[in-house]
Amino acid sequence: MRKIYLASFCFLVFLHAVSAQQNSTKLFTVNFQQATISQIVNELESKSSYHFYYDPAQFDSLRVTLQVTQQPLNAVLDLAFKKTAFVYAINQQQQVFITKGRQIRTELALGYSQVRTNTPVSQAPVADYTQEAEKKVPDATTENKLYEIGVKTNTIKPGRAILSGYIRDIKSGEAVTGATIYVANTKTGAASDQFGFFSITLPRGRQTLLVRGLGMRDTRRQIILYTDGKLNIEMQEQINSLKEVKISAEKVANVRSTDLGVAKLDIKNIKQIPTAFGEADVLKVVLTLPGVTSVGEATTGFNVRGGAADENLILLDGNTIYNPAHFFGFFAAFNPDIVKDIELYKSSIPEKFGGRLSSVLDITNREGNKKKFTGSAGIGLLTSRLNVEGPLGSDKTSFIFGGRTTYSDWLLKLLPESYKHSQASFYDFNLGISHQINEKNNLYLSGYLSQDKFKLNSDTSYSYSNKNLNVKWKHNYNNKLYSLISAGVDNYKYNVSSTANPVNAYNLGFKVMQSNFKTDFTYYLSNKHTLNFGLSSILYKINPGTFEPNSDKSLIAPDIIPSEKALESAVYLGDKFDVTDNLTISAGVRFNAYSYLGPQTVNNYAPNLPKEPNNVLDSTTYGSGKFIKTYLGPDIRLSARYLLGDNLSIKAGYNTLHQYIHLLSNSTSISPTDVYKLSDPNIKPENGDQVSLGIFKNAQANTIEMSVEVYYKRLRNYLDYKSGAVLLLNHHIEQDVINTEGKAYGAEFLLKKTAGKLNGWMSYTYSRTYLRQNDPFAGEFINSGKYYPANYDKPHSVNFNGNYRFTHRYSVSFDISYSTGRPITLPIAKYEYAGSERVFYSDRNAYRIPDYFRSDFSIIIEGNHRVHQLTHNSWTIGVYNITGRQNAYSTFFSEQSGVISGYKLSIFAAPIPFINYNIRF
C-alpha cells in the first residue's frame, strides 16, 4: 500500500503548479474486465512511470470493464471513469490523483499563504479554535492546516502538554461520542466522552492526530503543541457507507482498550438487522451479541452471561428504564430514529455504574441538530414514527423530539372470534434538549414517556408506563478536569382492572419511583492516569400494590400494601493507569451503602427456621425516615490489558456487583404484572462476581477483528419463588421467596469483518448457567438442593449477521441464529384426578424444548444520494424467519375435555414479510 496515500491533498503543498495537459504522450493498451481500482492502477503503473494516489475506500464499489488500444493516459482514464463521479488530475511529476466529485488542483491553492499567516499566533494562553472559525474552512483544508496550540514560543520546550476540546459533527453540531484521537507514531490515544469531550496528553511539538469516530469519516489534524490548549474538531458523517463506520472507532478500541465484554453498536448497524415487523429494534440486536440470550422470541427481558432479566441496568440517556418493551415484547421501547448508539457492558462495568448484577445497557440518544431543522418519519405495518430536531433560538441550543405509536388494533380485529375482542396500543415520546451556556458549561435535558395498554380477549385490561426525566450539567474546570452533575426521576407503573363481574370489579396498581442524583468527575491527571470519581444516590419508593374496588357495587376489600422506601448511595473512584506502552490497568472501587427506610413494619422471624407464618416471632414498626437496615458492600472493578503486538492483546478482568432491587416473577418471561421488591431485613441484596479473560486480535489492516473471551461468574442471593407462591399483593413476600445461588461460565468467540462490501459478524457462544437452592432453612428445596439449569441456559448459540452492499443504494442483510432449546419442566407421568387426566411434573428444568433456528433477510434501498434535495427516503423490505421454522416458544401439557395433550406454542411460526418506508427531511 506504499503508493496509496489516504488523503492525497496533503501532497499538494509540495507540488509545483503544472498543467495536467502537458503530460507525456505515452500510449497504453489495456483490457479490463470488472477490474477494481487497484488492478487498474497496478496495470497502468507497471506500463509507465506514473504514480497513482487515491483513497481506496472511495473505490470499493467501482468495477471497470474497458478495452482500449494505444491511447494516452488521460483518454484511458476518461473512458474508465465515464459516468462515474471520479475525476483525476495529472501533474508533471507523473503523479495521478484520483478523487471523487472534486478534481484536485495540481497548482497551489489560492490564498494558501494567507491561511498560514492568518493562523492565530497569539500570546494569549489559549488559542481556541471554535467551531465558527473552523466551519469556514473546508474540511479538506482543515486536515492540511497546521494548528498552533498554546502559547507560541520560538523553541519548543521538551516535555508534554495537554490538548482538550470537543469533537462534533460538522453538519449538525452534535457531539461525537467515542471518537478516538490517536497519535500515529506513539501509542497514546484518547476517546471522546458522551459529550464529545476529549483530553489527551502529548509530547510537545509537531504532531499528527488521527481522529476516528463511529459513523464518521476518518480525519486528521496537524498541530504544533506549545503548551496546554484547546482544539475543537469537526468530523463529517460517513453517509451511506453503512458498516464501514464500525471499524474506525473499534480499530483502536478492540485491541487497545482495557474493556472486556463490551459491545458497542451504532444505530446504523442496528437498522441493518432484520426484525419481525421491519422496525429497527435495539433489544433484538442485543440478543445477537455473544453472551446474550433470552427465554424466547417476543419476550421482554434478555439475559447476559447467565444473569436474570432484572439484573440488567437499562439506561436511556441516564434514565433507568424498568420496562424496555412494548406490546408484550414484540417491540423495544426505544425509538430507532432517536437512538444514536448502544453500549452493552457484560464484564468490565465502569465503576460509575452499579446496582445491577449482570450488565449495563447504555442507550444514548442523539442530540438535536444545532444548525438546521430536520426530521424523519417512518411507516411500518404496525407502527409509525416521527421525529423533528433543530436549533432553538441560536446554535447554542438544540432540541430533538421523537414519537411513535401503533395502530395494531386493526390487526387484532381481523383475528378469529376468540381473539377479536383484544385491544392493544402503545406510544412513546422522547425529548432531548441541549444547551451550551458558555465555553465551560453545558446543560442537557432528557425526557421519556411510554405507555402500553392491552386487553387480551378478556374483561381484564392492563396498562403500564415509563416516565423519566433528567437534567445534566456539565462543567469544565480546566483542560484536565470536568464534572457532570445530574438529577432525575424515573417512574414505572402498571395497572390492571376488571369490571365484568360487578361484585369483583377491581383496580390494581403498582408503582416504582426513584429519584436520583449523580456527580461524575473525570480528571486527566497525567498522560499515564485518568481518574474517574463521583457519587450517586438513588431514593426508591415502591407502592407494591393497591387493590381497590372500582365501582360502588364492588365488594372488593381495599388492600394496600404499605409503600417501601430505600436509599442506595455509592461513592466511587477509578483510575486508568498506563503502566507502560503495552500495559494498561483500569482499577476502581465503588462503595455501596444501601438502607431500607421507614415507615415500615417488618416481621422478625425465628432464626434458622423457614420464613413462614408460624415462625414469625413478632414484628417491629419503624418510624418515617428511620434507617431500618443498612447493607454495605464494596464493589471491585479491575481490568488490565497487555499488548502483545500492534494487533494483538490479552485482557483480564475481575469485578463484583451488588443489587438491591429485585424483580419477582413466576412466569417464564417478564410479564407486565411482575413485582419489584427492595431488599429489606428479610431479603438480602443479591451479589455476584465475575472473572474474565480475553484475547483480542485484529487482522487485515484492522478490518477483521477476532476475540475469544472466557468467564466464570457467581451469583448469590438470587430470589426464586416457592411452589405456589403468590407474588402480587403479598404483604409478607419474604415468605414466598427463597434465596438461590447461581454459577455461570462460558466462552464467547467473535469474528467480525468491519469493512468492505461484505461485512458483519459471526459468533459462537458456549455458556452454562446453573442455579441451586440448598439452604436448609428456606423451608423447601428445589430439585432436592441440586444444581439445575436456569430458564435461559442455552449451552450452544451461533449467530451470523452479514451485510453485503451492492452499491451505495442497495444493500442486503442476512442473519442466522441458532441456539439450544431452553430448559423446560415436562410431565413425566400422568394420573386421574378431579375427573380428568392430570400430569405429574419432573424436576424443575429437567428437559429442553427443541433447538431454535431462524434466518432473516432484508434489503435496504436508499433513495438517491444527492445532497441537495428536499427529502431523502429509504425502503426496508424483508422476510423474518425465511424458513418458516416453527420454533417452540414453549411446550406444555394441558387438560382438554378430561384428556391430557401436549402442545407446542410457536410465536413466529411462518415467514413474516415486512416493509418499512422512511423519510428524512
Next chain:
Amino acid sequence: MKNWRIWLFILTLSIGCKKPYNPKVINSPRSYLIVEGTINTNDTTTIKLSRTVNLNASTTLNPVEGTIQVECDNGDKFGLFEVAPGIYKLAGITLDSTRKFRLRINTPGDGNEYLSDYEQAKAAPPIDSVGFSVTGKGIQLYANTHDPKNATHYYRFDYVETWRFHSMFNSSYVSNGTAVVPRSQDQLVYYCFASNASTSIILGSSAKLKQDFLFQAPITAIESTSEKIELKYSILLREYALTADAYKFWETLKKNTEQLGSIFDAEPTTLAGNIHNTHDATDIVVGFISAGTVAKKRIFIASEQLPSTYLPKYPYDCSIDSTFYNDPHSHANTVLQRLLAGAEVPVNAIFSNTSPNPIGFTASDIYCIDCTLRGSKQQPDFWK
C-alpha cells in the same frame, strides 16, 4: 382492494400457532401414589387410591389396593370398604364436624404407610343459587353463595350435569331381522338422558372481598349449539369449603394442568399436598384430604328459557335414504339389502297411492336414530 385484507388476515393467522407436541418417550423413574377425596362429615366419604402411570400408557387409571381409615383427633377410627378397585367408601356414619380428621392409608403391595395432616372439618355454606347468563357463544353457568359467619373464604365446586336430548330422526319402525315392523313403546329410541361429571377444577375465593360472598362464580359454559340444552338440562352442583392450604393445592394443580402455555402463565411448580409417607419423607404423594360437609344444589334449564336462535348441532352427519321392496330404478329389494341386513335403520314408511301397505322405508345411519348409543332412556329419579 379487498384482497389486501384477506392477505393480511392470512398473515396474521400464520404468525403464531399452537401445534400438538409429543416429545420423545419420557418415563418417570418411579410411580407415585395419588389420593383423591374428601372426608365428608355428614354424608358418604369416597376416597380413590391410584398410582401415576407413564405418559404413553394407554390407560391412565391405575387403581391401588390398600386399607384406609378415617381418624378423628379424639381417637375415633373408621375403616373404609373397597367398593370397586381403588375406590373406598365410608357410608352411614355422621362425623363430629367440630373436630379434625385425617386419613391413614396402608398399601400392602409395598408395605408403605401414609398419613394425611389433621384438617379441621369445615362446613360448606348452602349454595344460594345457581344461574346462567347468556353470552355470545352460549350460556355461562354460575353460582352464588355466601357465608354469613365470614369463615369460609375458599370454595371448590364440582358437578354432575344431566340432560335430555333426542336423536336426529324419530324412527317409528324397526327391523326384527325378518321384517320391518312398527316400534313398540319400549323400542322408541328418540329421547334419551345423558350425564357427565365435571372435568376441570372449579375454585372460588372471597379472600379479597369485604364479605364472604361469591357472586356469579363461573362454573361451566355451554355452547349455544350444544345438545345439552336442546330440551332440558340439569346440573347438580356440589360445594366444598376449603382451608387456605387446600385452596393453594387445588389452585396449583389447576395452574399446572389446566392453565399453561400462554406467554405470561406461570411455570409448573411442585405440588405439595398434605399426605406423607411415614417411612420415607422424600416420597411424593399427590392429593389433599380435606374434611367437612358438602352443600348441594340442583337446577333445571329448559330450552324455552333460552334464546330461540339456539340451534343444536347434531354430532354426526346425517342424511335420509330411501329403501324399497321393489326399487323403481334397479327393481332390487333394498329393504332387504339394507334394513334387514342392519346396514341402516328404518325411519318412516313410504306409501304409494296404489297400496295401503308401505312400498318402502326412509332410512338412516343408526347413530342418527338410536339415542341409547350415547345415553340412556331411563329417566333419573330427580328428573322433573
